[in-house]
């Protein structure tokens with residue numbers, strides 16, 4: 001049994017009589033410990049898929065099974081619990097709370113997990129060390145660069161020790177160098193045995209992951225576009241893929 | 246999420262919007278402080294009125310007075326004899342509901358008292374029996390009450406209230422030492438009388454406290470070696486200025502009383518007058534009944550007895566203190582009600598203010614709520630967070646209102662000084678505080694519910 005089982009997932013929006021199928025009958029299995037990248041053109045439904053996998057959104061049709069739990073049968077409270085314990089979500093635009101400083105932001109999921117203040121502080125510091133942000137504890141998000149904010153967001157996603165890490169274009173707003181630092185972080189997480197799913201437009205990043213899924217028009221493409229996935233090495237000028245080390 | 250961290254989050258949120266929170270709290274502050282101030286003022290009035298009622302003998306006391314005949318008995322005018330000592334004896338003998346009867350023969354118009362070359366026109370000069378002392382709740386502090394023998398022999402003796410001492414022999418506050426004119430002479434309309442006793446000084450609880458405070462300050466100044474302090478309170482303007490309003494009038498009259506034996510009054514001061522009747526006629530008699538709850542039976546009994554002594558001529562009437570007590574109660578109830586309504590309305594307005602600000606606050610924080618939910622807050626966490634914020638506003642506002650109420654009462658006291666010092670009761674504080682907390686919770690319910698119901702992904706996308 002896979003860690004994540006999506007069966008015939010559709011997400012349909014109705015906009016003024018028009019039907020938008022953000023996801024159209026998607027079925028997908030993801031096993032424990034997999035490192036996956038999701039690629040696809042803008043508007044193809046990648047974020048929608050991630051939200052459904054992350055229990056932030058519910059599909060219009062189909063079933064989601066997450067670590068043995070049927071998400072469509074779960075109550076709002078149970079879903080909140082799942083998000084809190086099993087899933088670490090890294091958003092494209094960080095989604096840190098501007099009024100809280102770095103440590104407080106990282107402590108947030110642990111507050112809802114009911115951890116003691118002492119334990120929260122310890123674990124937050126450890127997570128921030130792991131993303132090399134241990135020296136900016138008292139800063140507000142607005143006082144940090146994009147890459148630093150993204151690292152704080154990753155620390156927040158990690159802090160409850162989730163099985164699954166979902167990252168929606170975590171490097172989309174970052175320069176190449178910072179992107180590489182962040183990517184190295186995800187590779188380390190994967191090496192630690194966590195299931196990591198990344199959405200990316202960057203072929204170099206997609207090339208790193210052992211499994212790639214391409215989404216087009218709300219469906220999973222049969223064959224992955226080699227150029228998008230960074231596998232087409234024949235094309236002149238395309239950068240060499242980063243080796244999986 | 247623990248309650249404590251939820252409260253901390255609420256406090257931080259309030260602190261982050263200090264000015265806005267203060268404005269929001271203002272409604273609650275005003276509501277709480279006006280509720281407390283109102284009830285303190287009313288309580289003060291009630292205490293004053295009750296004290297005065299007790300000072301004149303309480304509800305057990307009633308008075309029989311002569312009155313003009315009813316219209317259907319006008320032709321019997323010549324048979325009307327007024328209230329006499331016969332009535333007193335008859336009631337003593339055959340009205341078991343009456344435990345005390347005290348005849349009173351007042352000298353009217355008020356006589357001029359003189360002693361020491363000073364003159365004073367007093368407010369109450371009456372010939373009475375010694376029993377009057379208990380009847381009117383008088384206490385002799387110096388000397389003695391005149392006795393049955395003094396009465397029988399119609400001796401020229403009298404007991405006086407402290408105000409008369411003040412006017413004729415000087416105030417102890419001014420002379421700096423006690424003035425006790427026992428054994429001294431005064432004249433009533435020119436007839437010499439020996440003072441055998443003096444009452445204690447009567448004053449309301451509030452006055453007593455004020456006086457003690459004044460004396461303490463004075464003593465402290467003396468101890469500090471200050472020499473040029475004003476000695477004692479300000480000079481009285483003849484009739485004790487402020488003391489005559491409201492319930493304090495009862496105390497004032499008691500302090501301005503001169504009692505002499507009934508026989509002395511009749512024989513020495515009354516019977517010689519040109520139009521004096523042949524039989525001593527009383528101005529009134531004071532009765533004390535056995536049991537207030539049997540007032541109606543007592544009244545019937547008294548009436549029956551008096552109808553016999555008056556041979557059916559109804560030239561007397563009763564005056565009970567019940568009417569007074571009842572009107573006090575009605576007044577207090579109305580004052581309390583209108584004060585409560587005003588305070589309630591401002592609390593309600595405060596509550597609406599809180600709800601308004603909480604609604605504004607959650608729509609400002611939709612993304613925040615989305616983020617909190619995305620990292621694992623469930624509906625209950627968000628609900629409690631918002632509810633606690635509104636409750637904390639109300640609690641802080643309520644506490645501030647408690648403090649403000651003291652100031653408010655001071656200000657009201659400065660604008661309209663009353664004899665009855667406002668009394669802040671713990672009950673009213675608890676009520677006002679409880680109401681503000683309750684209103685904070687009620688005002689928070691709807692915004693909290695709205696926030697808890699927000700859809701995660703929509704909230705995250707909101708901008």
Ligand SMILES: Nc1ncnc2c1ncn2[C@@H]1O[C@H](COP(=O)(O)OP(=O)(O)OP(=O)(O)O)[C@@H](O)[C@H]1O
Pocket residue numbers: 013014015020021022040041042043044045046047048049
């Ligand atoms: N709330 C919504 N209402 C209507 N349509 C929506 C809504 N959310 C998403 N969509 C539509 O669903 C489709 C998929 O959107 P999604 O955000 O998943 O794309 P994406 O693959 O993440 O794109 P990008 O790479 O630009 O982030 C788009 O056509 C979008 O317009």
Ligand SMILES: [Mg+2]
Pocket residue numbers: 046047048168
């Ligand atoms: Mg997207």
